[in-house]
Amino acid sequence: MGDLLDERSRRAFIGHVVKAGAGAGLAAAVPRYVYAQECEPPGSPRNPTPFASDRRPSQPRRPASTLSASEIKKLQDAYGALRELAAKDPTDPRGFSHQANIHCFQCGGGGGQIHNTWLFFAWHRAELYFHERILGGLIGDPDFRLPYWSWENPEHRTIPAAYTSPNATSNPAFNPTREMSPTDTLQAWEIDQAEVANLMAIPGFSAFGGAKDAGGAVESGPHGVVHVEVGGDMGAFFTAGNDPLFYAHHCNVDKQWSDWIRASASHTNPTVRAFLNTKFFFYDENKVWTSIKVSDVLDHERTLGYAYGPPSFTVPAMRSQPTRLELPTNRSRQEITLNRQVEDEVKRSADQGTRLALHLSGLNLPAGESGIFWIFASDADARRGVPEGPGYLGYVVVVPNSKADASAGQPQGRPSVVLDVTGKLPELTSRNVLTPHVVRYVRGARPGPPEPLAVGVERATLLEQPAAVPAGGAAARD
16 A cells, blocks of 8 residues: 655655755755745654545535636635634644645655656645635635636636736735736647547546556646746746645646546546555644545545536547557657558548547656647757647646756656647658657747757557547537
């Protein structure tokens, strides 16, 4: 059984800090606020109370951009109470600073790293649940549920008003470090309903949600894009929990998992004990130190007391056994071979009306680099520096652990990405090989002249998937 907060991780955390400070003085080598404050362990791993199923009636989590004035006030009052508690009693584990620290500690700050692993969805679901319970407890409302930022909806690509109105510290849901203004919008190429449809059609959890030591498509796609584009505290894992918008963002990430499970009967979570029995630890609204297992959070409506609306997309059943074609890779030459079988699958997919996606696992991105990276099929394609044409494959996002220590590099594990290549493969197969190159995207500016960087991959798999369709046959909107 795995525990994400144990004596081994505590010793590793202390060893990491001591090693970083050796020979230079601890304070000089490691910024104090990064480790000693923000990443302090949230509690002792000993003597937790096992989680029991939530007995409250299930209540909906709703899109933050559709909240009424009274609902916005309730949300802001809840965060006001959370901030007030932190100021009145800094030792109370329910206070805002401690709530923010939980994410810092468990996301590379000494308690392990749940990013780029199959625990990404489950741990954040548990974190949101206890955060939600604490907020509701502070305002005396057991029916309080967090809203979600429905960023895939074209009408909701600006930061929801609850977090920007007023756009000042008088609003407890505001964060002054954000680089995205109230009028800025997420761009369609970053997040749109077509991308969500492609995510909903990914056939297996390892590609969608991650494997034991690799991330999934949601994490390195829309999840990472929002972190980077909002910026400020949200732009790094150590500080993301300081922004109330983080919790609305991750509620929608959680909704993507919920929707994927419901989109097709063939979509299932891992069933191995190493996944199901992993324990997480949190304080509840009564300051009770609680352990909760992955298996406890899989059915959120039954055990956690919250629900989402119907999934936006459904995934038709495949007409035959889906194709999972492993492509030969050469990491030293940074090549992916497109052999004759790929040509056959392109023809087969066209005949059956299915789509083809390229699953790249373990991207070897430049050490110490973070942000949004456009992925191209070759150096020549990358030097054009535009996200269009058959040579543009998609993007991958790396969120750094800490902006204050950029040399910390990527989070533990290498990111993975699932790229829709249905219309691109016929031309790309004529090249025989792909030599993936990336160009770092900077908001508001062209990267040119671009300096492409070649990237190796640990594994390349061609996936066949049906085309997801809007649920009910209408445009998918929240």
